[in-house]
Amino acid sequence: SHANCAAEKTLTEGTLTIATGNPAYYPWVMNDAPESGEGFEAAVAYAIAGKMGFDADAVTWVRTSFDEAIQPGPKNFDFNMQQYSITPERDEMVDFSLPYYTSAMAVLTTQSVVEAGATATIESLKGLKWGAVATTTALPILNNVIQPESDALLYNDNADVNAAIMAGQIDAALYDLPTALYLSAVVVDGGALLGQFPADQSQTPDQFGLLMENGNPLKECVDAAISELTESGELAAIEAQWLAEATGVPVVE
Amino acid sequence: MSDTAQQTGLAGASPAKPTRREIYEASVRRRSNRIALFSTLSVIVAIVLLIPLAPGWEAVQRSFFNGRVFAATFPGLAEAFLLNVMIFAWSAPLIALTGLAIALCRDARAPALFPLRMFGVAYTDIFRGLPVVLVIYIVGFGIPGLGLPRPWNSPYIWGTLALVLVYSAYVAEVIRSGIDSIHQSQRSAAASLGLSDGDTMRFVVLPQAIRNVVPANMNLFIALQKDVALLSFIGPVEIFRQAGVYKSLYANFTPYVGAALIFLALTVPATRYADYLMNKQNKQRS
Amino acid sequence: MSDTAQQTGLAGASPAKPTRREIYEASVRRRSNRIALFSTLSVIVAIVLLIPLAPGWEAVQRSFFNGRVFAATFPGLAEAFLLNVMIFAWSAPLIALTGLAIALCRDARAPALFPLRMFGVAYTDIFRGLPVVLVIYIVGFGIPGLGLPRPWNSPYIWGTLALVLVYSAYVAEVIRSGIDSIHQSQRSAAASLGLSDGDTMRFVVLPQAIRNVVPANMNLFIALQKDVALLSFIGPVEIFRQAGVYKSLYANFTPYVGAALIFLALTVPATRYADYLMNKQNKQRS
Amino acid sequence: MNAKLSLRGVRKRFGDLEVCKGIDLDVAEGEMVCLIGSSGSGKSTLLRCMNLLEPIDDGEIWLDGVDIAEPGLDPQPIRQRIGIVFQSYNLFPHMSAVENVMLAPRRTKGLSRADLMPRISQLFEKFGLADRMQHFPDQLSGGQQQRVAIIRALAMEPEMMLFDEITSALDPELVGEVLDVLRELRQQGMTMVLATHEMGFARELADKVCFLDAGMILEQAPAEQLFSAPKEERTKAFLARVL
């Protein structure tokens, strides 16, 4: 039944074209190779495709930047999947699917900042020097929840934020929890996670959705597939497989 | 004078009566005004009517010329532009001074100053040869990594340094060309009065050289004002970055158009003025 | 000639015997060479010895001057630089032609061509007034949105267009100043032979004007080669973006240093040559 | 009206300055007319008006019975019929001598280089420049440049020629070679108008000499008569100064 839903609605008949980032980051896509189906978003993508009636070999991947994804006009993908947060403002320009993941936000910092006395309290966080990737929704959370004393510095991508942390230009950066876990463990020397803002305690939780061209007829098919995956518990299983349980990270008070 | 007027009168063409060329030219002028008006209008009408017919015009309009987004973001952009102005304001004098110092290095003649001269050459060659954005990345993330404590590792300091390095190389070249353009006889005259080399440079050569290169330097400083936007890549939230933030917030490119308008409001008059100075100078020269 | 040589001989100072100035200058030269050598060496030694003593030097060296990363990434960077060269290669002629066309628009004198003249003025003012990176964003993401089908929405096409828009505005101004610099008497001479305005421009004015502005245009094209790097912001993986990808991959800034070296290898000789042409021209003028 | 070129009441002003104040002048076929007068009297301007380089404000200019001063007339074909050579040669510096000469005939008459070559090398030969055809202007002396400028004008086969103080920018020893060219043209019966301050030359060759003063032709007469018995006080004063 779902297979019929997508008929004549995809970019290329019989094929589902999915976009992700360049590069795509761990743990969302392992080894920058979404075709393997390894990594949370890659696995979710193939699960959704399956529900919509596409075999694994009927899925093609393309790469886009954030700007290319929101650029007006016809897209070169059916949907785009790279941790796009759903916001009402963005929703006016593009279409989002139902959320496939609700993320906690986490504070990435370094051991030396922790040793200098930073703690997981809003009071303590306010005094830090903050940075973030300019195109993420970390920025509104930073400004609305933490309200730091000095203006945050903003960067193009994760790599530049990490460079700034390592150069000591910023104390801390706000990421979604899975990304922050990966960065603190692997990329940032002496990296540490200071605390997290759990999604269930937030009034405006950070929810990831698939991004589509405004008015894309495929949306209902995608939504149907996602709600089916959610209800059946398949989505939770994929999450448990690829995204580590972040039990050790204290909740920010 | 009255003599002339009389002769003119005698020859039959009083100033009041239009000559046949005047009559012809008046008719030409009327016709060409009509043509100019008509052709201008038709071009404008074509633009206004045809562009909206393009298939994606509505989408582009919503993404690029979105009134609601414009109104919501413009004040924030203008505020962010203050940071551009401030970075410009503290960079410009540093650039002028550094550029002057480098120009003097390259002009140093004593053999003991050979390393200074070589330094000047290497400096201008290297920093004129690199893309600004590359220098900003390398200096802005590299030097702070030397382990400087806050506030000495601020991206404002090192981003500014990157701009100073690049632009002072250009300014140095321009000043040096100004120094070279001062005729040897001016140095001779100063030397013959018993002035030292330093005094000759300071009181005789430099004032003239710098006056000669004002227009060229003005163009450089306009370019600087635009390149301040590149500092955003290492952190500072100036207008270009702010536009990017709004872009991702609204998933809309209108903020970039707003930023463009703000830039134009500043750079167009400045460029015009620099062109005017440049033209004046070229005229004087020939 | 032989007369002169004889007189010299008679006066007692044969060319073989050094004069007292020659003796003095030889000793000065020896001493200054020693000083120059010594001061150069001490500066170099100071740099080599002192910088590594800075607290973070090792970290910086590891992040910026990492031999292993350099060796691993340099070939990839050089390959990506081919894309810069290609974008440059197809942009440059387009820029030259567009710049020429705009310069001629601004020089149009017939009143019916008033919109053309205004268009030329607006074009140069707007595109010289905007940061290149802003134009690249607006054009590179905007026009494809007008609903163009692939391959007509390629970032290569529209990124190139952005570069052409900005640089042709500068080139047009330079060419126009070249046209203005041709003396009115040359146009008079051509007109007196019965040549049309078009032929006068094409055969008499333009060849001289363009020859005069070669050095200025060369500097613009060097700047263009550097600004090609900004196209990376809309997608093309040229050297700067490739360096960024390596940076993310290795969490290391050495690839940027590699990219800088590649740029310098190209732009330093080119800038030197442009300076040389510019100086030669200035000398001829005065 | 049997004059080749007739000026009637020609007036020309630059802004507030009236430079030609009603000039009447006839140049007959094959005649050589010399304009003399002090600096600023309007000689150059008058010549430039004659071949329409400057549009006149009022008056008529008849060439072979056609009023070429008619506003709105296309000046190009007229200019091709009347050659002019300037004081400052104005060769095109980026072209060799022969290219300077060939440009206008090639573009306006549609002739090829090969068509033109025989006649043009003949001209170069006649004026003693056969070995200089491939030289660029800055490789030529002032006198040679001026002769190339004359050849360039003659290559258009004009019906008449205007010369504006063509020797005054030359060193004295180079003047002779250029005046020889004019003698040669005179012999061939070219119609010529010549602004000059070489009074000896005007006296030797001119059929008619006009004395310009402050934009008016104050006196015109056959050369011998004007130089030996000028009527006007101002002419006398001017000749006293320059002779």
Added chain:
Amino acid sequence: MNAKLSLRGVRKRFGDLEVCKGIDLDVAEGEMVCLIGSSGSGKSTLLRCMNLLEPIDDGEIWLDGVDIAEPGLDPQPIRQRIGIVFQSYNLFPHMSAVENVMLAPRRTKGLSRADLMPRISQLFEKFGLADRMQHFPDQLSGGQQQRVAIIRALAMEPEMMLFDEITSALDPELVGEVLDVLRELRQQGMTMVLATHEMGFARELADKVCFLDAGMILEQAPAEQLFSAPKEERTKAFLARVL
């Protein structure tokens, strides 16, 4: 040795071209020496050597019994003692006349504007420029500029003055006012060396005239004697050409 300035065997070459070929010359205190000779004979170069603007290659220059041509000597104090004025004035175009004059005394002698003002306005007054002190060079005529240049040199209170064809760039009617200045200085007993082509002036005022030819002083004698009875053939030929 009682001469103010003595040259002994002065040689100067530019590359392969020897411009001074062993010059011997004495200038006594209060004497006025004129250098004459055709263009390129080395007059300007000799003057520039005298106040060390050009280092000489060989020979000696004695000023008050001290050899100022000693290599390695600091030339600045010497140049302050010997003023020079050039053919092309070389005023500093970005300074007013009075600033042009004050710059050197202020910087080298540490005097303030107020210290200098009385004496300098006196100089401007003496040379008829009292009302031009605040003008910039491009607001002054050539003759006025040249007089400012002389005042500028005199303001350093030099012990002697060198003048290099200081009237040759001036229109004829402006020459007189500059020569008047020299007459005035002569009267005050200033020691002067003057390269000139104003033979009449040389004859009127010079104590001694030297004829330079191809870098050598071919003949030197009291003015009257040299002009009326030159001994050398070349001198005769030169005088025949210029008188």
